[in-house]
Amino acid sequence: MTRKGLLIILSSPSGAGKSTLAKRLMAWDPTLKFSVSATTRAPRAGEQDGHDYFFRDRAAFEAMVAAGDMLEHAEVFGNLYGTPKSPVEAAMHEGRDTLFDIDWQGGQQIRNSSLGKDVVSIFILPPSIADLESRLRGRGQDTEEIIAGRMAKSQSEISHWAEYDYVLVNEDLDTAEDELKTILRAERMRRDRQPGLTDFIRNLNKEFDAR
Ligand code: ADP
Ligand code: 5GP
Numbered sequence: 001m002t003r004k005g006l007l008i009i010l011s012s013p014s015g016a017g018k019s020t021l022a023k024r025l026m027a028w029d030p031t032l033k034f035s036v037s038a039t040t041r042a043p044r045a046g047e048q049d050g051h052d053y054f055f056r057d058r059a060a061f062e063a064m065v066a067a068g069d070m071l072e073h074a075e076v077f078g079n080l081y082g083t084p085k086s087p088v089e090a091a092m093h094e095g096r097d098t099l100f101d102i103d104w105q106g107g108q109q110i111r112n113s114s115l116g117k118d119v120v121s122i123f124i125l126p127p128s129i130a131d132l133e134s135r136l137r138g139r140g141q142d143t144e145e146i147i148a149g150r151m152a153k154s155q156s157e158i159s160h161w162a163e164y165d166y167v168l169v170n171e172d173l174d175t176a177e178d179e180l181k182t183i184l185r186a187e188r189m190r191r192d193r194q195p196g197l198t199d200f201i202r203n204l205n206k207e208f209d210a211r
Pocket of ligand 1: 012013014015016017018019020021135136138139170171172173
């Protein structure tokens with residue numbers, strides 16, 4: 001009997017390091033499944049359709065929503081972002097944990113859905129706002145206008161920190177990665193996530209009885 005997969009939600013203000021940490025977790029545990037979101041934003045240099053995002057125009061995105069194919073969706077920085085439902089359901093049935101890089105609105109929708117009890121949510125903070133800005137700039141992917149827009153939204157994103165199960169400060173990447181692994185290891189060991197436990201205890205009791 002396999003356990004049901006977990007839904008591991010990572011949120012943070014843009015530039016705090018979610019994608020970097022998600023990639024490290026995926027490299028550490030190849031059984032993790034990354035939830036590839038759909039978005040109407042334009043691809044950044046190096047981003048591949050179907051790998052980083054499903055890049056769609058507004059009409060195609062809205063058709064997915066209308067068909068009920070999205071687990072959650074939200075407007076972020078003027079673009080639509082959403083999580084396709086079927087890969088998540090498939091992973092849960094296979095007992096694979098899914099990693100989400102989504103904003104607080106998406107986190108809230110999934111937490112409040114019927115899948116809420118399988119969610120582990122983690123909020124990632126930057127060590128300082130100055131660091132956040134220099135990371136956004138250092139990424140070298142966005143125009144000054146986009147960076148300014150993201151910085152302007154970061155305070156309201158951070159205001160949702162208390163809705164998350166865990167909060168970590170991504171100052172040193174290796175430390176933050178270790179903290180994420182610790183969370184994952186512990187969450188996987190929760191009593192209600194070990195489906196073979198009742199049988200195991202029954203067998204221990206049989207051993208007692210046979211003494
Ligand atoms: P997000 O996905 O949250 O928008 P990214 O993972 O793209 O953020 O990170 C933004 C930039 O900051 C990237 O250039 C990344 O390499 C860098 N970065 C991430 N974590 C750290 C860290 N702990 N220390 C220094 N730079 C970091
Ligand atoms: P970016 O454009 O930097 O890739 O992402 C911008 C923001 O959108 C980030 O906060 C990211 O977590 C969020 N985001 C990405 N995919 C989704 C999604 O499927 N749903 C929601 N609600 N937010 C998403």
